[in-house]
Amino acid sequence: MTNTVRDILLAFVRVHVLHHAVSERVYGAGMAEELARHGYQLSPGTLYPLLHRLEQDGLLVSESEVVAGKVRRYYVATELGRSALIELKPRLAELVGEALPEDKAHAPARTRKPRIPR
Numbered sequence: 001m002t003n004t005v006r007d008i009l010l011a012f013v014r015v016h017v018l019h020h021a022v023s024e025r026v027y028g029a030g031m032a033e034e035l036a037r038h039g040y041q042l043s044p045g046t047l048y049p050l051l052h053r054l055e056q057d058g059l060l061v062s063e064s065e066v067v068a069g070k071v072r073r074y075y076v077a078t079e080l081g082r083s084a085l086i087e088l089k090p091r092l093a094e095l096v097g098e099a100l101p102e103d104k105a106h107a108p109a110r111t112r113k114p115r116i117p118r
């Protein structure tokens with residue numbers, strides 16, 4: 001994987017983290033699982049600094065909580081994080097619409113088998 005592709009994927013990951021953090025508390029291991037579900041294999045050495053950086057930039061805020069005897073750091077989006085996502089979403093939609101026109105609206109309808117009345 002080239003550095004450019006990696007950078008782009010990490011940007012997707014940031015958007016994904018923000019997306020979840022606006023509606024729920026997220027934490028490193030849980031987010032790693034969620035991202036794995038979407039096909040991203042991130043090492044803690046990548047994900048934790050990414051979360052930390054989002055907090056440093058004021059998009060997330062964290063609090064620590066002891067869960068099953070271990071300290072867990074939960075993150076939620078700040079107002080700045082929320083407005084960043086609001087700013088990003090139409091651009092994301094625009095890009096998807098242009099780069100993936102087939103996937104946009106009609107793909108499911110096209111693959112659907114016509115129903116033959118009997």
Ligand SMILES: [Zn+2]
Pocket residue numbers: 016020034038
């Ligand atoms: Zn997700």
